[in-house]
Amino acid sequence: MGALARELDYHTIEDLYALPDGQRAELIDGELYMMAAPGTKHQRLVTEFTYLIKDYVRRNNGDCEVFPSPFAVFLEADDKIYLEPDISVICDKTKLNDEGCSGAPDWIIEIVSPSSKRMDYYIKLFRYRAAGVREYWIVDPRKESIMVYNFEHDEIEDYTFSDKVKAGIYDDFMIDFSEIRLA
Numbered sequence: 524m525g526a527l528a529r530e531l532d533y534h535t536i537e538d539l540y541a542l543p544d545g546q547r548a549e550l551i552d553g554e555l556y557m558m559a560a561p562g563t564k565h566q567r568l569v570t571e572f573t574y575l576i577k578d579y580v581r582r583n584n585g586d587c588e589v590f591p592s593p594f595a596v597f598l599e600a601d602d603k604i605y606l607e608p609d610i611s612v613i614c615d616k617t618k619l620n621d622e623g624c625s626g627a628p629d630w631i632i633e634i635v636s637p638s639s640k641r642m643d644y645y646i647k648l649f650r651y652r653a654a655g656v657r658e659y660w661i662v663d664p665r666k667e668s669i670m671v672y673n674f675e676h677d678e679i680e681d682y683t684f685s686d687k688v689k690a691g692i693y694d695d696f697m698i699d700f701s702e703i704r705l706a
Contacts, residue, residue, distance in 0.1 A: 536602040547593060550605040551646065558607070559638045564664045564705045565609075568634050571703050572610050579696045587614040587629065587692075595623030598654045606647065609634045612692070627655040630692050635663040648672065658691045664705065 533553035542548060547558040561569070569591050576589040590611045598604040610632035613619060618626040631651055633643040643661050651659045652674050661670040667684035673691040682688045684700040 536605060539605055547607065549607060549642070550603070551650065552603060556642060556646075559636065561634075561636060565634050565636055567705055568662060568664065568703070569609050572632055572698070575698055576610070576612060576690075576696075579693070585614075586616070587612050588616070588619070590624075596628060597623065597625045598627060598650060604650065604654075606650075608632070608647075614692070627651070629656070630658045630660075630690065631656050632660040632662060635661060635665070637665075660688075669700065 534550060534555045535553070536550060539548055539550050539555065548555045549558065550556075573589055573591045579585070580587050580589065590613070592607045592609045594607060594611055596606045596608055596611055598606055608628070608631040610630075611624060611628040612630035613624050614629045615626075618624050618628075631647075633639070633647060635643050648659065648661070652672070655674075657673075657675050659672040659674065661672075663669070669682040669684075669686070669688055671680045671682065671688060671691070672678075673680075675691065678691075682700070684703070686701070687697045687699045690696045690698070
């Protein structure tokens with residue numbers, strides 16, 4: 524009976540698309556993870572990061588594109604893992620289609636909310652690394668910390684909201700967290 528119960532609880536992309544309007548979730552290997560509405564600090568950070576990254580790319584005639592959530596990422600280029608990272612930077616435009624991104628973005632930033640801690644620090648960390656994401660930032664407004672995982676160089680660095688943090692996918696781009704206003 525255990526296997527049958529697990530099979531009945533297995534969700535697909537169709538279940539995700541059938542959710543009521545306004546209800547968001549992510550799908551990982553048949554499990555739906557419901558998403559709470561983000562708070563004000565969270566949205567300020569998303570807006571700031573989107574602006575800073577987009578401005579840098581534009582000023583440098585870069586090929587990458589930045590997409591804030593909600594933006595669909597089919598991490599394994601199939602419909603078994605559907606995520607909505609807070610910020611996705613995609614440099615390989617062949618991964619982009621009308622539905623979102625099919626495959627791993629180059630750089631992902633997740634902003635931790637009380638309800639997303641386990642997902643951001645554990646589940647997504649493993650999935651992003653395994654899928655080929657080059658760089659992953661976990662920004663935690665409550666701790667005022669930034670964990671930077673540079674998977675290309677197998678490096679992990681820890682920063683605070685008073686630091687300048689270099690983006691590993693670029694030679695000369697930094698975000699100065701001391702200049703970001705959250706209130």
